[in-house]
Amino acid sequence: SQQGEEDPQALSIQEGENATMNCSYKTSINNLQWYRQNSGRGLVHLILIRSNEREKHSGRLRVTLDTSKKSSSLLITASRAADTASYFCATDHRDDKIIFGKGTRLHILP
Amino acid sequence: NAGVTQTPKFRVLKTGQSMTLLCAQDMNHEYMYWYRQDPGMGLRLIHYSVGEGTTAKGEVPDGYNVSRLKKQNFLLGLESAAPSQTSVYFCASSYYFQEQFFGPGTRLTVL
Numbered sequence: 001s002q003q004g005e006e007d008p009q010a011l012s013i014q015e016g017e018n019a020t021m022n023c024s025y026k027t028s029i030n031n032l033q034w035y036r037q038n039s040g041r042g043l044v045h046l047i048l049i050r051s052n053e054r055e056k057h058s059g060r061l062r063v064t065l066d067t068s069k070k071s072s073s074l075l076i077t078a079s080r081a082a083d084t085a086s087y088f089c090a091t092d093h094r095d096d097k098i099i100f101g102k103g104t105r106l107h108i109l110p
Numbered sequence: 111n112a113g114v115t116q117t118p119k120f121r122v123l124k125t126g127q128s129m130t131l132l133c134a135q136d137m138n139h140e141y142m143y144w145y146r147q148d149p150g151m152g153l154r155l156i157h158y159s160v161g162e163g164t165t166a167k168g169e170v171p172d173g174y175n176v177s178r179l180k181k182q183n184f185l186l187g188l189e190s191a192a193p194s195q196t197s198v199y200f201c202a203s204s205y206y207f208q209e210q211f212f213g214p215g216t217r218l219t220v221l
Contacts, residue, residue, distance in 0.1 A: 031207055042114075042200055042212030043153070088152060092207050097168060098143065102152035 004032075004089040004101030012107040019076040021104040023089030024069075032065055033090045034074050037103070043088065046074075076106075084108045111136050116201050116213035123191045123220045131186040131216050133201030139211075141204045142184040144168075144176060146197040147215075153200065159184055191220045 007022045023032070031050050035043040049056045049065045049072065056063045062075040076083055086103040093099065117132045133142065140161050145153040145168075155168030157176040165176045173195060175187045184203075188195060196219050202210040 033209065035210075040215075042214050043202075043210070044212070045209035048209060090210075097155060097158065098207075098210065099155060099169070100145070100153040102150065 004091050004099060006087070006089055006101045006104040008104060009102070010105040010107070012109055013079060014109050015079055015081060017079055019079050019083070019106055019108075021074050021087055021106070023072045023074070023101060025072075025089075025091045026070065027093070028067075029091045029093065031092050032063075032072050033092075033098075034061075034063060034072075035088045035090060035100075037086045037088065039085075046087075079106075079108050081108050081110060113137065114201055114203055114211050114213040116199075116216050118216060119214065120217045121219070123188075123218065125192060125220060127191050128187070128189050129191065129218075130188075131199055131201075131218075133184045133186070133203075133213060135182055135184075135203040135211070137203060137205075137211065138181070139203035139205050140181075141206060142178065143202045143204075143210065144174070144184065144186045145200045145202065146170065146195075147200060148197050156186065156199075191218075193220045196220045 004023050033048045034046040037043045047058050060077045065072045086105050088103045090100045114135045143158040144156040154170045159165045159178040162181040177185045199216045201213040204210040
């Protein structure tokens with residue numbers, strides 16, 4: 001079964017608002033990554049957070065990791081139309097696999 | 111640099127036919143991956159490789175084979191295609207457990 005599970009499955013917000021999506025996983029991880037996928041394209045890496053980190057920032061992105069709850073969140077501040085995409089979390093494991101969740105579809109309304 | 115490239119971009123097969131998908135990367139990455147993406151299913155790992163000459167099974171390996179004879183190439187083979195293998199296939203590479211770089215994908219339809 002897939003390791004990461006994103007929540008919600010879909011999210012629509014007004015341009016300028018903040019978007020928050022969550023990822024939960026089942027077993028211990030080394031790293032957790034977030035990716036974005038525009039329709040019909042390959043995935044693009046956004047941010048990597050290590051298991052010993054609690055928070056990381058990159059531009060308008062803020063990622064948190066709570067290893068005790070086995071969960072992570074991705075916050076996109078001041079959303080723009082170009083942020084419309086699917087967002088995936090990916091977790092890596094001791095057996096070298098990286099497992100992706102099913103993703104959150106984000107739609108930014110004008 | 112081209113990054114990660116995939117060949118072909120589109121392909122239509124009949125049930126029972128075979129084909130090979132080619133992935134190439136020019137970033138000298140050790141790790142390479144093959145995923146399939148189906149509507150509502152996210153990405154599922156088919157096979158992966160942690161170095162030249164090595165391969166391992168992912169979440170959904172049945173019906174696929176892979177080879178990594180050269181560090182820069184990772185081939186995915188379908189010996190006898192089935193309609194259930196209709197999907198979009200993505201290849202990715204990474205420097206160990208760092209960010210993965212994805213190719214543009216191959217859209218495969220099996221009739």
